[in-house]
Amino acid sequence: MATPSLRGRLPRLGNPRKPILKPNKPLILANRVGERRRDKGEATCITEMSVMMACWKQNEFRDEACRKEIQDFFDCASRAEGARKMRSIQDTGESRNLPPMKLNKLLQRFPNKSHVS
Amino acid sequence: MQCRTDLGLCVAFPPSPVTRSGTQKAAFVGSSWPAKMAAPAGKVARGWSVLALTLRTAVPRLPGLTQVRWSRYSPEYRDPQTDKEYYRKPLAELTEEEKCEQELRKTQLIKAAPAAKTSSVFEDPVISKFINMMMKGGNKVLARSLMTQTLEAVKRKQFEKYHAASAEEQATIERNPYTIFHQALKNCEPVIGLVPILRGGHFYQGPGSLRIHQPPPPRPATPLPFRPRCCVVPVPLPARRRRFLAMKWMLTECREKKHRRTLMPEKLSHELLEAFHNQGPVIKKKHDMHKMAEANRALAHYRWW
Numbered sequence: 001m002a003t004p005s006l007r008g009r010l011p012r013l014g015n016p017r018k019p020i021l022k023p024n025k026p027l028i029l030a031n032r033v034g035e036r037r038r039d040k041g042e043a044t045c046i047t048e049m050s051v052m053m054a055c056w057k058q059n060e061f062r063d064e065a066c067r068k069e070i071q072d073f074f075d076c077a078s079r080a081e082g083a084r085k086m087r088s089i090q091d092t093g094e095s096r097n098l099p100p101m102k103l104n105k106l107l108q109r110f111p112n113k114s115h116v117s
Numbered sequence: 118m119q120c121r122t123d124l125g126l127c128v129a130f131p132p133s134p135v136t137r138s139g140t141q142k143a144a145f146v147g148s149s150w151p152a153k154m155a156a157p158a159g160k161v162a163r164g165w166s167v168l169a170l171t172l173r174t175a176v177p178r179l180p181g182l183t184q185v186r187w188s189r190y191s192p193e194y195r196d197p198q199t200d201k202e203y204y205r206k207p208l209a210e211l212t213e214e215e216k217c218e219q220e221l222r223k224t225q226l227i228k229a230a231p232a233a234k235t236s237s238v239f240e241d242p243v244i245s246k247f248i249n250m251m252m253k254g255g256n257k258v259l260a261r262s263l264m265t266q267t268l269e270a271v272k273r274k275q276f277e278k279y280h281a282a283s284a285e286e287q288a289t290i291e292r293n294p295y296t297i298f299h300q301a302l303k304n305c306e307p308v309i310g311l312v313p314i315l316r317g318g319h320f321y322q323g324p325g326s327l328r329i330h331q332p333p334p335p336r337p338a339t340p341l342p343f344r345p346r347c348c349v350v351p352v353p354l355p356a357r358r359r360r361f362l363a364m365k366w367m368l369t370e371c372r373e374k375k376h377r378r379t380l381m382p383e384k385l386s387h388e389l390l391e392a393f394h395n396q397g398p399v400i401k402k403k404h405d406m407h408k409m410a411e412a413n414r415a416l417a418h419y420r421w422w
Contacts, residue, residue, distance in 0.1 A: 043420035045353055049309070053411045061404050061411075062395075063308065070308050077353035084422065 031111040032104045044080040048073040190228050197230040198222070199240070233257065243299060243360075250364055251381075263381050268294040270386035291393070301392035305363035305399045309410045310354040314419050315347050350419050351410035366399050367392070374398065 006027075011019035052069040059065035092099050098106070198204075204219075211219070233245055244264065252260035271294040279290045291297055354362075367388060375384045391397030 041421050043418050044422070046417055049351065049353070049417060050414060052308070053414055056407065056411060061407050063304075073308070073353065074356075077355075080353075081355065 028114045029112045031107045033100050033107070035100050041084075045073060045076040048076045194226045194228045195222070197227050197234075199230055199234055199236040201236050241295065243302065244295075246360075247298075247302075247364055250368055263385075266382035267385045267389070268298065270382050271297055271389055274386060274390060297393050298389060301389045302360070302363045302367070304395055305367060305392050305403055306359040307354065307362055307403050307406045308359075309407065310352050310358065310362075311349045311406065311410055311413070312352045312420075313347055314350050314416075316419065348416050348419065349409065349413055350416045351413055352417075352420060363399075363403075366402050370399050370402075 006021075008015055008017055009020040011022065048069070052066060052073045055066040055069045056062075063070065088099075097103070206215075208216075233249075234240070248257070248260045248264050251263060272292065275290060275292045275294075275297070279287055279292060282290060291300075367385070371381060371384045371388055388397055388399060392399050
């Protein structure tokens with residue numbers, strides 16, 4: 001689909017009709033794209049954390065008494081981190097465009113010149 | 118910008134000034150539309166470390182565009198392997214991958230190793246990192262000498278204790294300063310971290326990599342005068358963050374909470390020995406962090422990652 005035309009849309013002196021568009025920002029391409037709408041995740045490793053904290057409460061926050069719970073918590077955290085990385089790699093695979101952060105970095109390096117010189 | 122998957126490249130077309138600042142037809146409303154740049158006559162391929170490229174052609178100089186913050190090494194350069202054990206493994210023990218790796222290393226380009234990295238047996242990555250963190254203004258010589266003086270002070274103190282102790286106690290006293298250093302830092306590592314999360318606003322302040330715009334989650338009705346604006350949420354920390362915090366706390370403690378005339382090695386050796394025995398201000402700071410995380414454990418559900 002072609003770009004919608006701007007002919008006679010803006011409030012200008014030479015335009016006899018009432019304006020269709022009243023933009024509050026200049027109509028210039030910015031050097032950033034908007035963020036992707038991600039689905040909200042939920043907090044991971046809550047059970048391991050609560051088990052570890054219960055152990056802490058019983059043993060006055062001594063780490064050597066709660067070694068096993070702490071190790072479980074670390075394992076859960078690393079597993080969650082790995083799963084998150086896999087998900088993000090799968091999401092931004094071959095079919096989709098670059099993620100917005102990388103696009104913005106690229107646009108920062110090669111910005112749109114809105115001025116002539 | 119287009120990802121030309123058929124060529125296996127991610128190619129960027131630089132903005133051509135003719136079409137962009139010319140007619141108003143080219144302008145789009147709103148910045149959320151992806152920037153569609155007109156293709157110039159010739160394709161230009163650029164290599165970035167961010168986007169893994171297979172091809173790397175010559176980069177023509179464009180007027181008005183200078184590249185900043187790049188490495189002198191192109192992506193095909195590999196990191197140096199200073200570990201002698203890697204090369205001493207007998208051929209029979211190597212897996213297919215490792216054999217392939219070693220073959221590749223013979224022909225591929227390798228970056229120069231940094232000056233502080235050696236293949237000596239005394240090289241310790243933890244100690245190197247600690248020296249770098251202690252360094253001020255690039256004075257590595259001073260930082261390294263302070264570190265060696267600290268380790269010497271630790272050793273001297275332990276030997277004094279050893280010679281003054283009875284036979285049964287002598288078995289329990291640890292005299293190797295490196296094991297004491299490692300154990301002390303391991304004792305200082307926090308298990309869980311705290312992260313401030315702003316609620317009721319338009320953004321959530323998580324770790325730096327996750328700044329996303331989200332509507333605030335549905336929260337239960339709170340009594341009127343008490344509306345939590347910002348809460349500190351317990352969060353699991355990755356291993357490198359834990360090690361960094363341990364070292365940072367140790368250094369902050371030794372720099373700020375000492376008498377003007379005490380020297381760094383003296384104070385640092387004292388703190389290391391205390392941390393080795395699970396006492397002292399750094400361990401206390403770690404416990405404070407744990408206690409606060411435990412107090413705020415109900416807020417852990419505000420996390421979204």
